[in-house]
Amino acid sequence: MKTVQRLAVTVAVLMLWAGGVAAADKCLECHTATGDKPSALFMHDVHRTKGITCAGCHGGNASAEDMEQAMDPKAGFRGVPKGDEISQRCAACHADASRMKSFGSSLLTTQFDQLKASVHGGSALDGKERIVQCITCHGAHGIVRVTNPASPVYPLNIVRTCTRCHADAALMRSYDPKLPVDQLEKYRTSVHGKRNAAGDPKVAECASCHGSHDIRSAKDATSRVNAAHVPATCGRCHSDAAYMKPYGIPTDQQEKFSRSVHGVALLQKHDHGAPACNSCHGNHGAAPPGIESISKVCGTCHALNADLFSSSPHKGIFDQQHLPECETCHGSHEILPATDAMLGVGPEAVCSRCHTAQKNPRGFAAARSMSTVMDSLRMMERRAQDLVNDAEQKGMEVSEPKFRLRDVHQAWLQSRTMVHAFNEAKFRTAADPGLVAAQAVITEAEAAIHEYTFRRVGLGISTIIITILAGSVYLFVRRLERRHQRSTVSHSHHTPS
């Protein structure tokens, strides 16, 4: 650390000095004359415009006419920096707030610290330096502002910059064999990627979601692309009505999602298995799922429901009428917990949106019938639960019916899933065992409560009998004792003195 500080002070002193004599950058003069590429690039470098000479990074005396003097190590000449020294030289200014202010810069001075803590701050294959240095992304001698279209980190260029490494399968394998290398390919198929390719710098590119200097693994809880943060990351643009205005799409998705069953699970219950935006729209290939593929997308988690729907009579009709599959009943971003009231022909029922007694009597009757069975199952489960609780509170051993209550609940869950077959007979195969199990639990719990009463009545009767018996024995003993006393007294009276 001391070495870094010493180096920073040296470079800073040199740069101050160099800044004062920028007009006399003898290094650049000679090197330009030789026609080398670095000096040609440096002519347009943002640092040169701020008065920083070659000596700012390489050291030495940039005003000296004589090459020996200019590149004299005693004058601080260090030559071409290597490895981590490169980023340290950049950080000598870029991590120093007062220095940056003196150059009129409003750039953050935390980039170097962020880089060190980022996924790129780990050690490279040789173990001697970090994986990424500043120049890896920003270039060395021709550094320009990020807003300059010539910058390799300009939004339209950054995808190419990142994928120089991230699309290199051999290189990426040596760091993380699991990490995919097809991000660019996917990105180009996404809405973002297509617009980016068409020259729209506003759409999301790599840094928009992953960050720039502070990129962390998606598994890292502090990462912008960690599941818990994905809705906020996407929402930075997609919830900004002014920013999204030119694209003409809604900006309430994040708000709706946070209210949805998925959003509550992810954001409030911190269930990282719950879906975020990318679970349905994709990551690098982000795009709205097509109408016909919605059930496949939802089916990645809700596999059974998706399979049942695909083989149901609804599949063909939905495709024919171009209705989005799951979304038609459950919605998209604001998917609320499914209730039993959604089934049937009541005012909250989604079935009745299409099935009416006149328009589609068969479907109407099936929906009503399934809803009735579902209500019965729910009511019987509640009754069974109440009776088991009552029996348990009375101190009865009801662990078996209590355990069987799980079967009832399981049947209820299965019935809810089986609704997606939209076939009454199939639905009954799941619901009927639940009704049977619920009835069995009710019978057992009622028997336990009856047994409770029987025990108390039995205790009362036996207590009376035993008490009478105990009392009789006692009275018998007392009678014996009195008789014994009388006989003793009369014997003493009749005994001649």
Added chain:
Amino acid sequence: MMRILRSIYAWMDERLQLKGLMEYMGKKYVPVHRHSIWYYFGGVSLFLFIIQVTTGILLLLYYKSGEALAFESIRFIMAKVEFGWLIRSIHSWAANLFILAAMIHMFSVFFEKAYRKPREMTWLTGMLMFFLALGFGFSGYLLPWNELAFFATKVGTDIAGIVPVVGKPIMTFLRGGDEVTGATLSRFFGFHVAVLPGIFTVLLGMHLLMVQRQGMSEPLGHRAEEEQKTMPFFPNFMLRDLALWLLVLNLLAILAVFFPWELGKKADVLSSAPAGIHPEWYFLFMFQTLKYIPGKIWFLDGEVLGIGLFGLAGVLWTLIPFWDRKSARGEQNRFVNYLGLFAVLYILLFTILGWLA
């Protein structure tokens, strides 16, 4: 009816010479005085032991020892076996009442100095039975293989392991290994239904025989009274005993129905101990004392010292007929009275503290 009974008696008498025994019993008298009530606790203890044997045998018909089956078999007894809940509850309640009755019996004998010559052997057999009763309680507590019992046994056997030199081998012997496992359950079952009842029956036989042979002890100074009241042992005292036994039976039934003995959660050897683990109430005063003793007293380990002191107290208590020479001579011994009073108060205080903790 009476004629039939008489002919049966005559038939038996012809073969077993019962007349002599009946005459002996007819001549046996129980002293009547203001402390006579304490005589009944021996009988109550005997009655509760009989209940334990009877209900224990009934439980044995369905109980399955072993880590995988013990808990389930008790649940089966409580839920499926006709009146199984009643038998199990009575067995558990009677076990506690048995120890309570035995404790009252022991203290009443102690305060009456009934252990003095010639009843030293009766006291000794009684004390040994009392220790065996504690063993019954400790071994039986584990048999349902529930969470509380598992951890209480773990703590209890841990305490046994603290004793220097012999502690560790005793602990390993009790547990059937280094930890409380299914092996511990198997051997506790063996102790509970075979070893302890076998020894207990022999001691009980000796105890009862000596009580019958020597008769009831009378309190010191009682003989000095002018006229000595008595009651025939048979049938008066026995019938009074019977009436009390019936009331105890009533109490047991009420406890079993209104406060059925819970089974709790099945023991999980891998789970951590739940809060509030404590032994049965009759071990609580010792458990609580060990908690209060500092880790180190002078150069001695606190727990070792505590266990040593309890052991010493137990030995001295058991051997009291041999060192209380004053009572043996028929003189009042105030020191023994105060000692007994201290023991009762100590046990009460520390049991309450343990209960509240």
